[in-house]
Amino acid sequence: MxxxxxxxxxxxxxxxxxxxxxxxxxxAERTSWMSPNDTLSILMIIGGDIVxxxxxxxxxxxxxxxxxxxxxxxxxFGWLAYSVSTLTSTxxxxxxxxxxxxxxxxxxxxxGYRRQNASWVLGRLVRDYEKRKFKSxxxxxxxxxxxxxxxxxxxxxxxWVDWSGVLVILAQLGISVIPGALHGNWIxxxxxxxxxxxxxxxxxxxxxREEKYAAxxxxxxxxxxxxxxxxxxxxxxxxxxSETGIRLEDLAGGRDxxxxxxxxxxxVLAILWIVxxxxxxxxxxxxxxxxxxxxxxxxxxxxxxxxxRSADALGFHFEKFNPETDSISEPKVMLTLKAxxxxxxxxxxxxxxxxxxxxxxxxxxxxxxxxx
Numbered sequence: 001m002x003x004x005x006x007x008x009x010x011x012x013x014x015x016x017x018x019x020x021x022x023x024x025x026x027x028a029e030r031t032s033w034m035s036p037n038d039t040l041s042i043l044m045i046i047g048g049d050i051v052x053x054x055x056x057x058x059x060x061x062x063x064x065x066x067x068x069x070x071x072x073x074x075x076x077f078g079w080l081a082y083s084v085s086t087l088t089s090t091x092x093x094x095x096x097x098x099x100x101x102x103x104x105x106x107x108x109x110x111x112g113y114r115r116q117n118a119s120w121v122l123g124r125l126v127r128d129y130e131k132r133k134f135k136s137x138x139x140x141x142x143x144x145x146x147x148x149x150x151x152x153x154x155x156x157x158x159x160w161v162d163w164s165g166v167l168v169i170l171a172q173l174g175i176s177v178i179p180g181a182l183h184g185n186w187i188x189x190x191x192x193x194x195x196x197x198x199x200x201x202x203x204x205x206x207x208x209r210e211e212k213y214a215a216x217x218x219x220x221x222x223x224x225x226x227x228x229x230x231x232x233x234x235x236x237x238x239x240x241x242s243e244t245g246i247r248l249e250d251l252a253g254g255r256d257x258x259x260x261x262x263x264x265x266x267x268v269l270a271i272l273w274i275v276x277x278x279x280x281x282x283x284x285x286x287x288x289x290x291x292x293x294x295x296x297x298x299x300x301x302x303x304x305x306x307x308x309r310s311a312d313a314l315g316f317h318f319e320k321f322n323p324e325t326d327s328i329s330e331p332k333v334m335l336t337l338k339a340x341x342x343x344x345x346x347x348x349x350x351x352x353x354x355x356x357x358x359x360x361x362x363x364x365x366x367x368x369x370x371x372x
Contacts, residue, residue, distance in 0.1 A: 044277050047078025047298060048085050052098050054304040056120055058165060059208035060315065061156040071203035072165030073304065074172060075195035076297030080277055083202065083270040090266045094258025097211050102127035102230075105354060106252035109225040109239070109346035114354070117228075118254030121212055121314055126228050128308045130236040139336040139355070140329040141237045143344070144311075144318040146218075146245045153245030154213035157312040161304050168300040169196060172293045179286040187279070188286045192293055194276055202269050211257040213315060215250035218242050224249070227347060231354045239340070239347055245317070334364060341371055 054073050062070030089095055100123035107114045117123055129142070151157060176192035179185040218224055226248045229237035240248060280290065311318050328343065330336040333355055341348030349371050360368065 044077050044080045044280060046081060047076065048081030050301050050305050051076065051078040051082040054301040055203040055208065056097050057304050058162060059203065059212055061158050061162050067206060068204040069209060072162055072169060073199055073203045074165055074168045074297035074300040075192065075199045076301050077294045078298065078301065079195065079199055080273045083273045087266045087270045090263040094256060095211065096207055104228050105231050106249060107227040107350045108249060109227055109350045112350045115252055117252045119251045122228065122248065122252055125311060125314050125316060126238055129238060131308065137235065138329060138331055139235055139237065139333045140327055141239060141336060141340045142327045143239045143241065144321060146242045147317045147319055148244050151317050153317060154315050156315040159309060159313040161307045161309060165300055165304060168296055172196065172296055175289060175293050179289050185286045187283060188289045191276065191279055191290060198269055198272055198276065205262055205265060207257055207259050207262045213246060214255035214257050215246040218245050218247055220244060225344065225346065227351055229351065229354065232357065237351060338367065
């Protein structure tokens with residue numbers, strides 16, 4: 001006969017493991033689906049990088065004062081993670097903008113000086129125009145001139161991405177009222193309003209716009225011609241002739257615009273986001289409404305992050321572009337560079353070493369020697 005203790009251990013094992021009581025498993029799943037509070041807490045700490053890029057896209061386009069501007073980035077699950085990472089950045093390198101996600105070279109057509117781009121918005125400008133306007137097997141060089149009239153350079157125009165953010169924020173507030181009206185649970189509305197206010201405060205810090213367009217003004221008597229391209233292997237180059245606006249070479253340098261007030265505000269906001277997380281953790285009902293609100297905000301953040309935008313929406317205002325006269329595309333890259341050099345002196349020569357880093361053929365070398 002087995003000892004009594006062994007009998008009891010076997011009984012406990014059978015009661016807690018195995019198919020003897022499957023209802024316990026289904027009960028746990030049922031509880032999770034009825035009130036996904038734990039899921040909400042986990043979602044609150046992911047997606048910070050998406051929030052950062054969404055704010056970078058929309059910063060500077062709305063109404064602004066000296067201390068704040070309106071950037072319609074909706075409250076979503078990634079804001080807590082973003083607030084903590086921002087606090088680390090502001091204390092460290094002092095930057096709010098993400099690193100460029102489209103690596104390009106910025107070349108001065110007059111001096112031939114070339115630098116690796118450190119401006120997030122310049123990288124997005126090339127990415128969006130390269131993908132949307134030009135699809136060629138050979139090199140295409142497009143020429144753009146800044147407008148002498150119209151909006152100020154560095155002030156983005158509003159587009160559908162801005163307005164979609166406003167609509168999503170309003171929709172979130174509308175959803176948050178439902179549990180209060182039906183069940184008297186106004187905590188969802190309080191959390192949504194609190195999260196929206198914190199999101200708008202964080203995305204409206206003045207340093208966002210200052211850092212995004214950190215460059216000197218163009219001297220009209222000294223126009224600037226700058227070439228933007230990914231370099232060797234790329235099929236697109238963008239030439240911007242600036243007689244007004246801001247200096248793109250300055251912008252490409254990624255100038256330091258840190259503020260002490262940004263570090264202080266980032267610390268305060270990080271604490272408030274943690275308080276909001278604790279509030280979400282203590283929810284008693286209505287979690288599905290908050291899941292819908294956060295999910296809607298996450299969709300808006302993702303769309304704002306990846307959306308292709310016009311130059312005006314990015315803060316660059318060009319004259320009307322004519323593909324027939326303002327772009328050059330020849331069957332060979334060398335022929336394209338020569339045609340660009342004939343159109344505007346210095347453009348082809350400044351990009352020559354980017355696309356042909358090695359030795360040239362004798363006739364090619366002779367041609368470029370004459371252009372120096």
